[in-house]
Amino acid sequence: MGTDELYPPRRLAAAQRATAAAGLDALLLSPGSDLRYLTGYDAHAGERLTLLVLPAEGEPTLIVPTLERPAAEASPAPATGVRVVDHADGTDPYPLVAAALGGPVATVGLADRMWAEQVLALRTAVPGARQRLASEVLRELRIHKSAAEIAALAEAGAAIDAVHARMGEWLRPGRTEVEVAADVAAAIRIGLDGHEEPYVVAGNDRPLAAGMAFSVEPGIYLAGRHGARIEDIVVCTTDGVRRLNTTPTELIAL
Amino acid sequence: MGTDELYPPRRLAAAQRATAAAGLDALLLSPGSDLRYLTGYDAHAGERLTLLVLPAEGEPTLIVPTLERPAAEASPAPATGVRVVDHADGTDPYPLVAAALGGPVATVGLADRMWAEQVLALRTAVPGARQRLASEVLRELRIHKSAAEIAALAEAGAAIDAVHARMGEWLRPGRTEVEVAADVAAAIRIGLDGHEEPYVVAGNDRPLAAGMAFSVEPGIYLAGRHGARIEDIVVCTTDGVRRLNTTPTELIAL
Numbered sequence: 001m002g003t004d005e006l007y008p009p010r011r012l013a014a015a016q017r018a019t020a021a022a023g024l025d026a027l028l029l030s031p032g033s034d035l036r037y038l039t040g041y042d043a044h045a046g047e048r049l050t051l052l053v054l055p056a057e058g059e060p061t062l063i064v065p066t067l068e069r070p071a072a073e074a075s076p077a078p079a080t081g082v083r084v085v086d087h088a089d090g091t092d093p094y095p096l097v098a099a100a101l102g103g104p105v106a107t108v109g110l111a112d113r114m115w116a117e118q119v120l121a122l123r124t125a126v127p128g129a130r131q132r133l134a135s136e137v138l139r140e141l142r143i144h145k146s147a148a149e150i151a152a153l154a155e156a157g158a159a160i161d162a163v164h165a166r167m168g169e170w171l172r173p174g175r176t177e178v179e180v181a182a183d184v185a186a187a188i189r190i191g192l193d194g195h196e197e198p199y200v201v202a203g204n205d206r207p208l209a210a211g212m213a214f215s216v217e218p219g220i221y222l223a224g225r226h227g228a229r230i231e232d233i234v235v236c237t238t239d240g241v242r243r244l245n246t247t248p249t250e251l252i253a254l
Numbered sequence: 255m256g257t258d259e260l261y262p263p264r265r266l267a268a269a270q271r272a273t274a275a276a277g278l279d280a281l282l283l284s285p286g287s288d289l290r291y292l293t294g295y296d297a298h299a300g301e302r303l304t305l306l307v308l309p310a311e312g313e314p315t316l317i318v319p320t321l322e323r324p325a326a327e328a329s330p331a332p333a334t335g336v337r338v339v340d341h342a343d344g345t346d347p348y349p350l351v352a353a354a355l356g357g358p359v360a361t362v363g364l365a366d367r368m369w370a371e372q373v374l375a376l377r378t379a380v381p382g383a384r385q386r387l388a389s390e391v392l393r394e395l396r397i398h399k400s401a402a403e404i405a406a407l408a409e410a411g412a413a414i415d416a417v418h419a420r421m422g423e424w425l426r427p428g429r430t431e432v433e434v435a436a437d438v439a440a441a442i443r444i445g446l447d448g449h450e451e452p453y454v455v456a457g458n459d460r461p462l463a464a465g466m467a468f469s470v471e472p473g474i475y476l477a478g479r480h481g482a483r484i485e486d487i488v489v490c491t492t493d494g495v496r497r498l499n500t501t502p503t504e505l506i507a508l
C-alpha cells in the first residue's frame with residue numbers, strides 16, 4: 001500500500017473545512033498522532049519546535065528544526081501539499097508560526113498532547129488567540145477510517161496473529177522478557193497508535209457507522225496476583241462487524 | 255543506594271520554598287521528570303489524570319487514577335510526604351485539583367511537558383490563575399545534584415561502560431539491530447533521563463558550580479552518509495571535573 005493512499009492530500013483539505021466549520025482559524029499540531037494522520041510525518045518530539053500550522057484557508061506550513069528537515073522532506077508530508085520551513089538552533093521559531101498563520105486569528109486548535117511549554121509560548125506568539133483543542137475538529141475525521149486505513153489495520157491484525165502463532169515457541173523457561181520482547185518487535189515491524197476514539201464506554205451514545213474501528217479488550221485483574229486481557233481489533237462495516245485479528249482466544253497450556 | 259536518599263522529603267520542602275520565592279502559589283506536575291525528581295514516582299502518562307499538586311505552603315497531594323493507586327503507593331512518593339488521592343473512571347478528577355490547592359490561587363507553574371488537554375482543563379478548573387512553567391522554579395533545584403544523585407549518575411556511567419565493553423561481542427555480522435538493542439537493554443537496567451539543564455551551549459552565561467552534571471556529546475555528521483558521536487557524562491566538582499563513564503574513545507576496528 002502506498003503512503004499516498006494512507007495520507008492523501010484531501011485529508012488536509014477535509015481538516016481545513018472542518019476547522020472552518022468548527023469556528024477555528026487554524027490548527028497548530030506538534031508531533032503526535034494528529035500530525036501523522038494529516039501528513040504522514042512521524043515526527044520526533046523534542047525540545048526543538050516542530051509544528052504544523054494548518055490555517056482554515058490557505059497553505060499549510062510545517063515548521064521543523066533545521067536538523068530534522070531531511071526527515072520531514074523524506075516523509076509523506078511534502079506530497080500532501082505542506083510547505084516545509086526550518087529554523088536553526090539559536091533562532092526563535094515562533095515568529096515563523098505567526099507568519100504561517102498569515103494574519104490575526106481569534107481561535108486556534110492545539111494538538112491535545114502539545115507540551116505546556118509550547119502552549120504557553122504560542123499564547124505569547126499568537127497574542128489574543130483563544131486556545132482550544134484540535135481534537136474537537138479532528139476526532140470526527142479520524143473516527144471514520146478509509147479503505148486504505150482499514151487495510152493497514154488488517155495488516156496490523158495479521159502481524160498480531162503472526163506473533164500469537166509463535167508465542168508457544170518464544171515463551172520458554174529460561175528466556176528473559178527482554179528476549180521475548182525483541183522477538184515480538186522483530187515480528188511486528190509496523191507501527192500502531194495507542195487508544196483513540198471511538199471509545200466503547202458507558203455514557204458514550206455515539207451511533208456506530210461503517211469505517212469505525214475499535215479495540216475490544218475485556219480484562220480480568222486479581223489485585224496483587226495477576227491479570228489477563230484479550231484484545232481484538234474490529235471494524236464496523238455496512239453489514240456488521242469484521243474482526244481484524246483472528247487468533248483463537250482459548251486458553252492454551254504451553 | 256536507598257530511594258529515600260535519592261528522593262528525600264526535603265526536596266519537596268525546597269521546591270515549596272522556591273515556588274513561594276518565584277511568586278507562584280503552586281506547582282501542578284503531570285507525569286515526567288519533575289514529578290519523578292520530587293517524589294520518585296515514575297508515573298505512566300496516559301489519558302487518565304495523574305497530577306502532583308504542590309502548594310507553596312501546605313500538604314502536597316498526588317492525584318492518581320484508581321487503577322494506578324497501587325503503583326503510586328508502591329513508589330517512593332508516600333515516604334516523601336505526599337498524600338495520595340484517587341479518582342475512578344467516569345468521575346471528573348479536576349475538582350480534586352481545586353480541593354488540593356486549598357483556596358484561590360493567582361499563579362500556578364505547570365510541568366513543561368504537561369499535555370495541552372490538561373493545560374486547558376486546568377485553565378477551566380482553576381479559573382483566573384495565571385499559568386507559568388514549573389521549570390522556572392525547578393530548573394535551579396535540579397541543576398545542583400546531590401551526592402546521591404551523582405552516585406546514581408556514576409552507576410549509569412558504569413552501566414554504559416559495561417555496554418561498551420561488550421559491543422565487540424554483540425555487534426557481529428548477521429545480528430539484527432533489535433537483537434543488539436535487547437542486549438543493551440538487558441545490560442543497562444537503570445533509567446536515564448533525557449536532556450536537561452545545564453546546557454553547554456553558546457549564549458549560556460551560567461557560572462558552573464559543584465554538583466552540576468553535563469552530557470558532553472561532540473558529533474560529526476556527513477549529510478546523506480553517516481555520523482558519529484561521543485557522549486560523556488561529567489560532573490563539576492569543587493576542584494575540577496569528574497568523568498562518570500570511562501570507556502576509551504579511540505576508534506576500534508571490530
